[in-house]
Amino acid sequence: MPGIYNTTPSGSGKPVRHHTLVVLVENQPGVLARVAGLFARRGFNIYSLAVAPTDDDERFSRITIVVDVESSPLEQITKQLFKLINVVKISELDPADSVERELMIATVKADPSVRSQVIELVDVFKGSVIDVGFDELSIAVNGDPDKLDDVEELLRPYGIVELQRTGRVALPKLERTPPRLKSLQNRSA
Numbered sequence: 651m652p653g654i655y656n657t658t659p660s661g662s663g664k665p666v667r668h669h670t671l672v673v674l675v676e677n678q679p680g681v682l683a684r685v686a687g688l689f690a691r692r693g694f695n696i697y698s699l700a701v702a703p704t705d706d707d708e709r710f711s712r713i714t715i716v717v718d719v720e721s722s723p724l725e726q727i728t729k730q731l732f733k734l735i736n737v738v739k740i741s742e743l744d745p746a747d748s749v750e751r752e753l754m755i756a757t758v759k760a761d762p763s764v765r766s767q768v769i770e771l772v773d774v775f776k777g778s779v780i781d782v783g784f785d786e787l788s789i790a791v792n793g794d795p796d797k798l799d800d801v802e803e804l805l806r807p808y809g810i811v812e813l814q815r816t817g818r819v820a821l822p823k824l825e826r827t828p829p830r831l832k833s834l835q836n837r838s839a
Contacts, residue, residue, distance in 0.1 A: 668697055669724050670748065670820050673713040673731060674739040677703055681736045685713060688730055694719050698752075698817035710738060714819050743820050753792045753816040754801065759809030761785040768808055775801050786811060 675681045682701055689696050698716035719727070724742075731737050760768040768787055769779060777791030791801050795818060802813065 668716050668718050670743040670745065670750070670818065671715045671717065671728070671731075672741045672743060672820065673715065673737060674704070675711050675713060675734075676736040676738065677709055677711045678736055681711070681734075682713065684734055684736070685715075685731065688734065689715070689717065689727070692723070692727060692730070694723070694727065700817040700819045714817070716818050741822075743822060748820045748822050750794055750818050750820040751792055752795050752798055752818050753790065754798045754813065755780070755788065755790050756802070756805060756813040757781075757786050757788045757811040758805050759785060759811060760787040764808060768805070771801075771804055777801065 673685065675685065686696065686699070694717050696715060697718050699713070701711055701713045704710045704712050717724075717727075728740050728742075731740055758768055762785075765787065768789075772779060772787075772789045772791065775791050775793070775797065777789050779787055780790045781788035789805075791798060798815060802810070
């Protein structure tokens with residue numbers, strides 16, 4: 651099923667169904683509030699939300715929304731989103747055909763006796779130390795959401811003082827079949 655994937659939240663034991671929607675909107679005051687309000691009115695919990703102006707045209711912003719709902723009401727939500735005057739385009743990304751990333755910044759207890767262990771752990775996940783205190787480290791790690799869940803779980807025994815995650819951003823995977831081969835495959839079919 652496109653746009654639906656199962657994950658198991660830590661300790662819950664039951665799967666959660668998530669949909670990743672990418673909404674292109676006019677970059678106007680109040681648009682994000684109207685989009686979020688629509689989800690709230692429909693009783694859908696926004697699992698993750700990321701928004702920024704688009705790279706090619708600052709008149710538009712790209713909102714990536716990860717929401718946990720059943721598949722049938724999602725059609726209702728997309729229809730309602732299209733009714734909002736500032737919504738230009740909506741895409742649903744299938745996790746199998748997309749690349750998702752998230753950033754996590756955390757401050758972790760790390761007195762001198764365990765500091766090297768925390769740094770080594772962060773290095774294993776290709777993260778970086780971004781600030782150093784007397785008995786704490788601030789670290790940054792980016793990657794797919796499952797990777798950040800793993801890092802968070804492994805840092806927990808050291809003592810997480812503060813933790814912030816950005817929410818997911820996603821793009822469709824790139825085409826991997828060269829155009830020439832694709833046309834040959836279509837002829838043989």
